[in-house]
Amino acid sequence: MNSRTRTRNEQAVVRHVRLSPEDGATLDALSRDLLSAHGSSTAPDLIATALEQTHRLPTTLVEELRTLRLHETVPALVVHGLPVDDKRIGPTPLDWQDRKEHDESEVHEVFLVLVAGLLGDIFGWSTLQNGRLVHDVLPMPTQEKEQSGHGTVELAWHTEDGFHPYRCDYLLLLGLRNHDAVPTVVAGIDGVQLDQKHRSVLTQPRFLIRPDNEHLNQARVLVEGSGEVHPMQHMQDSPEPCAVLFGHPDQPYLRIDPVFMSAMPGDAEAAAALDALTGELQRHLVEVALDPGDLLVVDNYKAVHGRSAFSARFDGTDRWLKKAVVTRDLRRSRAHRGAAHERVLL
Numbered sequence: 001m002n003s004r005t006r007t008r009n010e011q012a013v014v015r016h017v018r019l020s021p022e023d024g025a026t027l028d029a030l031s032r033d034l035l036s037a038h039g040s041s042t043a044p045d046l047i048a049t050a051l052e053q054t055h056r057l058p059t060t061l062v063e064e065l066r067t068l069r070l071h072e073t074v075p076a077l078v079v080h081g082l083p084v085d086d087k088r089i090g091p092t093p094l095d096w097q098d099r100k101e102h103d104e105s106e107v108h109e110v111f112l113v114l115v116a117g118l119l120g121d122i123f124g125w126s127t128l129q130n131g132r133l134v135h136d137v138l139p140m141p142t143q144e145k146e147q148s149g150h151g152t153v154e155l156a157w158h159t160e161d162g163f164h165p166y167r168c169d170y171l172l173l174l175g176l177r178n179h180d181a182v183p184t185v186v187a188g189i190d191g192v193q194l195d196q197k198h199r200s201v202l203t204q205p206r207f208l209i210r211p212d213n214e215h216l217n218q219a220r221v222l223v224e225g226s227g228e229v230h231p232m233q234h235m236q237d238s239p240e241p242c243a244v245l246f247g248h249p250d251q252p253y254l255r256i257d258p259v260f261m262s263a264m265p266g267d268a269e270a271a272a273a274l275d276a277l278t279g280e281l282q283r284h285l286v287e288v289a290l291d292p293g294d295l296l297v298v299d300n301y302k303a304v305h306g307r308s309a310f311s312a313r314f315d316g317t318d319r320w321l322k323k324a325v326v327t328r329d330l331r332r333s334r335a336h337r338g339a340a341h342e343r344v345l346l
């Protein structure tokens with residue numbers, strides 16, 4: 001963890017908590033136990049029993065996540081101190097599909113599943129990493145210019161899956177390797193200054209957000225030859241107008257992804273309000289370089305996130321994170337899932 005003094009904005013956006021070495025060791029042992037008992041980090045019975053493990057988790061972790069969830073006091077939290085062994089996790093794969101089954105990194109996925117259980121329900125997308133519930137975020141030689149977790153160009157900050165009505169409430173990122181201290185960037189909505197006119201416009205459904213390429217490309221593959229139109233293609237062709245700010249007027253939630261959104265055609269007032277908010281969020285960005293064993297929890301209704309550009313070596317030493325998304329109410333997306341207990345949005 002960077003020990004320099006943090007600015008007031010940094011403190012307001014990201015809360016840092018450090019687990020003791022004993023707590024870190026407890027979490028590691030628990031993750032290994034659960035993985036050997038259930039055979040897979042995302043086995044349905046492991047996920048189903050995650051909540052029952054609460055009493056075995058460090059009190060600090062449980063209380064911090066409860067406060068974030070219930071009181072929304074900070075938009076992002078970093079929990080430091082999960083032990084990650086750089087040698088044991090092996091080289092950073094060159095492709096998320098290359099990761100070996102049941103490798104050491106799967107132990108750390110169990111930690112994400114446990115944290116997800118304290119916040120809500122972990123879920124996935126059929127259009128991302130084959131519906132996996134825990135993703136590998138790593139640079140891929142064929143994807144360097146993409147706006148995704150596999151690129152190396154600057155990943156413009158955004159609400160996670162902001163185009164989708166059933167996007168996550170929380171985004172979890174766990175650092176496994178980050179030798180170059182590549183920063184993740186975060187900004188919260190609470191600190192921004194907006195005049196009343198802009199604020200009011202931003203609460204009205206005068207904006208369009210379209211899906212990103214990773215979702216859209218895979219959506220096209222999924223329906224290829226079926227004659228069907230994937231729901232994400234609908235969201236691309238005729239996006240539903242949405243508001244950027246919603247919830248409580250004094251402490252609003254936000255939904256924004258400047259690269260993939262615009263004001264409604266011809267609505268100059270909405271475009272100006274979006275520009276004002278974009279500029280303010282940009283001004284309030286905070287950098288967080290996730291070290292091995294650092295967990296970043298982003299409240300996806302209160303904060304945006306992105307990543308700085310970096311150079312990949314593709315020699316097994318590149319940045320490698322694990323990622324999961326969590327909803328507080330899986331039921332809302334029932335029309336997009338095959339069965340009530342299914343966690344993958346089709």
Ligand SMILES: [Fe+2]
Nearest residue numbers: 158159160305
């Ligand atoms: Fe993201």
